[in-house]
Amino acid sequence: MEYCGITDIGLVREKNQDAFITIENKYGDVLALVADGIGGARAGEVASSECIKYFGNIFNESGPFDDLDSAINFLNHHISIANQKINDLSKAYEEYTGMGTTLTGILLTKHGALSINIGDSRVYGFLDDKAFALTKDHSLINQMIDAGEITEEEAINHPKRHYLTKAMGIFDSITADIHKVKDMEYYLCCSDGLHGYCDLDEIKNIVFMADKSLNDKCVELKDLALLKGGFDNITAVLVKI
DSSP: OEEEEEEEOOSSOSSOOEEEEEEEOTTSOEEEEEEEBOTTSTTHHHHHHHHHHHHHHHHTTOOOOSSHHHHHHHHHHHHHHHHHHHHHHHHHOGGGTTOOBOEEEEEEETTEEEEEEESSOEEEEEETTEEEEOOOOOBHHHHHHHTTSSOHHHHTTOTTTTOBSOOBTSSSOOOOEEEEEOOOSEEEEEOHHHHTTSOHHHHHHHHTOTTOOHHHHHHHHHHHHHHTTOOSOEEEEEEEO
């Protein structure tokens, strides 16, 4: 298994509020996470970095997982703790009031793979020259689409397309979407600075480039988002099985 990640401030934002981690424990389990501090909120970069730092500290000592249920319990437990830590910080310091972050990723174990999602960062899977969305955004736009109020085409340029319905640190408790996913050739975890501006077919073509290393592919993904305008922070973590 190979993994690589990249983050970039983009061409518009004054700060990079994205953070990521790829980490392997001593049992060979791999956790890849992307956190995107809520745009426009105070100290979004603190929320995302604190979240990623927490998982970096605890995953080294994790495992072995007896099955996927024990892995799910592990994730739920530590997501709850990380959420509380961010929420406590936001209450303790005025400059952190209202801060929050998305949290999205993939946990790969010998028992299978789990997708993790809170917010609108995403996990994609790639297999047999096809791309699959493995997470569903927690966003107002998705709620409107599900309710039949707007179409997916109308959602692309909707003024409320970045409004989240769930994020880490905003409330005292949080529930993540954690699902078993199919085995893939590649997994991509990314912030909306990539998936929000780049066509999935363009992303897929880069992932399946035969003559590029994993690091080169991450750079290509970042450069694609910059070419599209670099309107947001850009983060991509690519895992090859």
